[in-house]
Amino acid sequence: MGELVGDGKELVQVEHATVRFAGDSGDGMQLIGGQFADLASMTGNAICSFPDYPSDIRAPAGTLGGVSGYQLSFGDHRVTTPGDAPFVLVAMNPAALKVCLPEVQSGGIVIVNQDAFSPSDLKKAHYDANPLEDGTLDDYRLIPVPMTRLNEEATLDSGLSKVQRERCKNFLALGIALWLYDRPLQPLLEWMMKKFQRTPEVMAANAASLRAGYNFANTAELFRVSYEVARAKLPAGRYRRVTGNEALALGCLVAAQRTGRPLVYASYPITPASEVLHELARHKEFDVRVIQAEDEIAACCAALGASFAGAIGITGTSGPGLALKTEAIGLAVMTELPLVVLNVQRAGPSTGMPTKSEQADLLMSMYGRHGESPAVVLAAATAGDCFYMALEAVRLATKYMTPVLLLSDSFLANTAEPFRIPDSSTLPDLQLPSKPAADQFVPYRRDPQTLARPWVEPGTPGMEHRIGGLEKENETGHVSYDAENHRKMVALRAAKIAGIANDIPLAEVVGPESGDVLVVGWGSTYGAIAAATGEMQREGRHVSHLHLRHINPLPRNLHEIFPRFQRVLVAETNSGQLKMLLRDRFSAEFCQLNKVEGRPFLIREVRRAIQEVLSRD
Amino acid sequence: MGELVGDGKELVQVEHATVRFAGDSGDGMQLIGGQFADLASMTGNAICSFPDYPSDIRAPAGTLGGVSGYQLSFGDHRVTTPGDAPFVLVAMNPAALKVCLPEVQSGGIVIVNQDAFSPSDLKKAHYDANPLEDGTLDDYRLIPVPMTRLNEEATLDSGLSKVQRERCKNFLALGIALWLYDRPLQPLLEWMMKKFQRTPEVMAANAASLRAGYNFANTAELFRVSYEVARAKLPAGRYRRVTGNEALALGCLVAAQRTGRPLVYASYPITPASEVLHELARHKEFDVRVIQAEDEIAACCAALGASFAGAIGITGTSGPGLALKTEAIGLAVMTELPLVVLNVQRAGPSTGMPTKSEQADLLMSMYGRHGESPAVVLAAATAGDCFYMALEAVRLATKYMTPVLLLSDSFLANTAEPFRIPDSSTLPDLQLPSKPAADQFVPYRRDPQTLARPWVEPGTPGMEHRIGGLEKENETGHVSYDAENHRKMVALRAAKIAGIANDIPLAEVVGPESGDVLVVGWGSTYGAIAAATGEMQREGRHVSHLHLRHINPLPRNLHEIFPRFQRVLVAETNSGQLKMLLRDRFSAEFCQLNKVEGRPFLIREVRRAIQEVLSRD
Amino acid sequence: MTDVTSSLNCSESTSNADDCVRTLTRKDFQSGREVRWCPGCGDYSILAQIQKLLPDLGIRREKFVFVSGIGCSSRFPYYMQTYGFHTIHGRAPAVATGIKCANPDLSVWVVTGDGDGLSIGTNHLIHCIRRNVDVNILLFNNRIYGLTKGQYSPTSEFGKKTKSSPMGTIEQPLRPIQMALAAEGTFVARTIATDPAHLHETLEAAARHRGTSFVEILQNCRVFNDGAFDTLVGRDADEDDRIFLRHGAPLRFGPGGHKGIAERNLAPLLVDLETEQAREEELLVHDMKAPSPALAALLAALEPPHFPMALGVFRDVEKPTYDELLMSQIESLIGQRGQGDVDDLLNAGTTWEVG
């Protein structure tokens, strides 16, 4: 149902919308996407966005390899994914159109820069005919806009060079989108003021373009309707936008601050984990000591050495790097030192598809070490959760003197979502256990509660001691090859990790406490599963969602929950790794939803799987 | 029942006996142990032996750390372990007595060199009192022999130096043992002839010592009885003694020979795998190309490079080294090249107990790689089986173009047992599939039967192509980030490995085809499980044994076998790794027998576990 | 590289004519895959020179193998119509060693980067050079991590600001030539992608050398470290910043060769020949065969602003190669013992007959 707007156009209420901006790497799509996202958030919508830029090496302008896109989804209720399919596509050139069109909803709106469809442009995008004319777009509402020309006119007397003016084009596109979703320009203009302080003429030109786009949409009657997405009821507070990698970096930094120890982050660059390194390198005022190591082995060893010396030692990487860290993680298990290993997963095996997302390192994180070598394994569920799970990783590592592997993935790393900024005083307390007195100190004498050994760093008078990778004699920590002692130590190391189950939150069922299907997920699949189960619950289906953030150890209460559901659907973007862990420990009727395509679940894929399971027997 | 022997002593028939020789590293215990073993074999017994020498760095003479022992078990029927507990201990000094006594059967015979029990000797062994006098040995039949003196007398006119003569002492001890078990000296004297050809006086002195020991036992009435172990009914043929590591090396060499390709064995030394490297380095006349690499990463990469170039590329290591090879093994998975990785397991985690035995690298072999990265996993059951499994590893690697991990362990590596020498013509045929014609060649076009891609090595005209670790486009092998293609390739790689189940032997049940308990084992636990289940079967229990040599993929028929038994007892020297794999795939009532002490199962431990399971409900 | 004569022989040529070495052209070495480096990347020029060089080596095309690690530079093999292996980060020299030992008749080329070869891969690079495995190693040095979008590398200059060093690096750069010399490389050279002629001649010398040839190629990363070598060659070049090494020739450089390098107490000394003609005979004379490492070490350390950067061959000496020695041990043992017989081996040592 739509109401009449002033100038006779209709304003249609929608619950939710998905928009994608796409153009050449040089076109500034990430910038305007981010601005639209902030604006939508500031004006009260729930949002989630995902940038996808060209994989690795920069491709020539105008080619398919060079397309850079930014998709966001916003709505009047909780939005947990960037959206299955855009309703609006803004394409700055033929390549962008070609790459993105397949995902656009049929009947969706396609806004293109018609000035960028010259024969040579078309050729670069491998178009034989002009898609604006050959019927390619019949199923869509095509809105051709002479963006280049409009932008030129709008910025004519800005005093900038042609090239500089050309660069304002993206704001013209943004202006159109803002009109379409009935958004005010003011906040954006203010942001520009700040951003381009030092270059007022650039500011002016961008503002002119922005207005030009907005007004053009308004006057040229491009659209029969414009859309309104009502405010969402979000928890009150101050918000910012974060990506998963930003949140990981923030989490590590804040965690170290709360322990009162310096953070030593040792890492070797690798896609998609490098941003954590970049981010932390920028905050040395927090006594963050960043080591760019010569390789992942050195990075993990340096982090472990730092932990031995009393700092918060953290290392971050992705699959191929994790492979190289396993031996050092094993050393952390034997020496029972705190160590946090961030693994931002990417699609494998081997070098695989470095920029694509997958959850296939779970079993490696659990078992990818020789010998009986138990460690804590955690997984962040959302971009914002990366922050909290980093705190949790440091909490468990230091409290239990153990390596902790924290899993994220390429999708989480790049997804941006509004993050409710916590007041640091409300964050978990990471007080470190106090040291024993020198005359009480025995290197492997454990806290009866946690089974953790004392953390006594070099520099502490009177407690000089030696540790290493050879089996330790119980309590003394001396080297021991004794059979009985080995049995005991293997058991103690296992018991220590298992015992952590008593110190983590119980698993939560979202939806009916019992029913037909319980969808169990972990990590970045949270958004799609939450959306799919949420929808079906609203449709009255007996479908619930349980999301695991602690994988080793698992929450204590799973054995109570699983029996309450007819079937347990384990959904993960791998071939069934969590399923295997669950089957080993629980006897429920497990079904699987697996996707190994280097892409996250779509909401509809999860729905379909649940329906399929519901329709069984 | 005993019969009278000539000189009035009794000759007692026993089915089976276990003897241990122990002394200082310098005392030549390994040598006489080996000779006793050969002699027992040659005179028709079944045998199994295990040396245990000081762990790593050489300890001072006479100290506990310096004790070197050799235990063997021989009998009139199949012998599959070195024996739970020695019936006879020959101890050359107090340290040897102290280290070995705890394992000797009470009532057993303890032969010591009484000349080596001076106060200073006792002190080195941390004996406060002389165990020969203070009742320590009350539960045993102590036979003190003045070995040093007897040896001196026997070798007096050998013309050798005192030091050289001192070295003959071990043969004196051997002489006593041979008399005790009623063995002829002749074969041994012949062996000496050969062995000491170039030094006749050394030969003479050793022979004199040997006779002296034998005669002393005979005349000095040391023993009321001597023992006879009747011939065993063994498969006819020519035999030799092999350790697991020798058999691995032989297997790799012979396998390569049968493919007609050179063997490139690239390795970095590590206990307990180094002997494979040493052994292969000695056989260059078989065109064995041994590369001692700078580390395990290089070793695995060099072996893989060799495979790419058309050779049989094999690398060998133990746990810590396997950790470093995982990334390269992943590359082998993606490039679908043949690669054999030998992992002689040792006790972990981390550096652990390098000389001790454990089976705790199974899950790492299965899942210790990032991404969905399936590989073949095999495990040798006995020392001799190491030879055949090496052949099997090369067969599967080359036929299916896949990495194969072959697991052995420290116990198998060092156990020596008689090996029936095969006629090479009877060994499996390892013919390589023929290459496609140049115009037919597509790098990732698969054989419909095996799903293997063609193996075309550089140097082949007209088939130049490129491979690598990035995801491959189906068929062409070009780099591809396409989602659908990735899904397909992940599935194809998995299907290829799963399909191998049709090309491996069905699992065999030893004992009743159905019953109360099926003991499932893998790897080096074969001997103890076979002995325990064999005994209990003879006692009429409905207990059977199934031993897995192929772990990924598993034999096709397990799902038919498991239901036929009330309970399935999975026995392994780890915390339950195979059990986890089985629980994920089969629903039987699984019980576990796990031992993580750096030591193999004793027969009685397996028996006890089976009894415990039998006694349930 | 492979013995040239051995593979010139066309009698072993197969049906398809273009395999006959005489007919090979540059085009024969283009894989046809779309070359995917950034516009203006220095890698293009290196690819072009290699494709130009290979036909002249008299080696059959199927005998070439290009092995690389991971990095922009390491995409190289995909563009060559030869056998190629794009391996994992830093490990190409180890893979190449395995390839060469499996088939010493191949011409094996390693393409690596300053991160691939001197950060994660240093160990393999050094041991490959030390063993003198007969492979040609090309290290594309752009002094940055390109593929991962611009972190500093072990060859980045001290203080360089990058994504991972916002306040500037605090690490002294490694000098690839120094490392290769210290590992006693038998062929060690430096060239630059922007000087096609020098690049070509250096690559050819490397190809003709038996044993490990190590070539550092200065290469511009247009996107993340643009202009790093502009003062050496090209429009903005300063002739005082470079010196070309020529075996047996005195060390002269600068406009008109009016400058030279002498030595005092084994430290380099700049000589201005315009003002001090006399001292011409004091100039050091380049000797790439010098048995002592001192001269090469002196040259490897020369760098602007105080000295010119040396381009050319630092060392070129003959030593037996790893693969030769490996095969000769095999042959000599076969000579002694004869071709191994499996049954004899199985029956070796103490054996006995049962029933």
Next chain:
Amino acid sequence: MTDVTSSLNCSESTSNADDCVRTLTRKDFQSGREVRWCPGCGDYSILAQIQKLLPDLGIRREKFVFVSGIGCSSRFPYYMQTYGFHTIHGRAPAVATGIKCANPDLSVWVVTGDGDGLSIGTNHLIHCIRRNVDVNILLFNNRIYGLTKGQYSPTSEFGKKTKSSPMGTIEQPLRPIQMALAAEGTFVARTIATDPAHLHETLEAAARHRGTSFVEILQNCRVFNDGAFDTLVGRDADEDDRIFLRHGAPLRFGPGGHKGIAERNLAPLLVDLETEQAREEELLVHDMKAPSPALAALLAALEPPHFPMALGVFRDVEKPTYDELLMSQIESLIGQRGQGDVDDLLNAGTTWEVG
């Protein structure tokens, strides 16, 4: 190592008196664990000298950390009554880097072997030296893999017969000193376990140096490579086989110092001073501060039979250390921005209020 003065201060001394640096003795550094090297192993003498040296450094005992990899040599930390970390094979320099960055006030020592440091660990060793992390690296070079019972190592001489090279190795040995110099080590020295005085003085110089100190210690493996260095020091020593480097002194050696080393075209030249007194002033003068690497490179390559092996300090120069620079960046940023405030950081950038 740690700034001595800073830790001499006894006011911060704790109750247990023996922590006060003035009272420390050799015994204070003995862990009491039974030392488990083979009888006659060269490692014993190194352990003794270290335990003798540490009390004299004026550093509180709790500030010493010994880090090792895997090998006989790497058991070292267990015998020291200091903090110690017996890590994994080849990785000690990386672990030590983490330790030093976490607490720059510690005196960090790395103990490694020729296999641990120059085979599997080469990469970390080189990058640690290049970064000039303020740690002391002791490489026990026995030219063999001891712990794994006698395979050849990267420093084993060419042709050596070992368990893994029954026909002799086919690899040219690495020269540890050359590698350390090429990585631009700020302190590079060689000594030998059988000369306690020289060992002690070299270790002390290493300890006093700020930045990475690299010391190659020639060490006899009694069991698997006995006598490897007998001609250098001890009963069977030949004075012609060794030369002791002294800063500022001419390179003389041999009985009565009657021989010396000069140079021609940067190649070493043997001078017999008995026959050619005159040439005395031609002798090279050792300069461990030389900015050019040529002299050190020349000396590092000297080896019997033609030349003596050089013992002593090849290079000792001052450069800022990695850990200093790391901390100074932190301090300067705190200077600019003030101590970081977590809430400010969380609220940085674009934020907005909801509800």
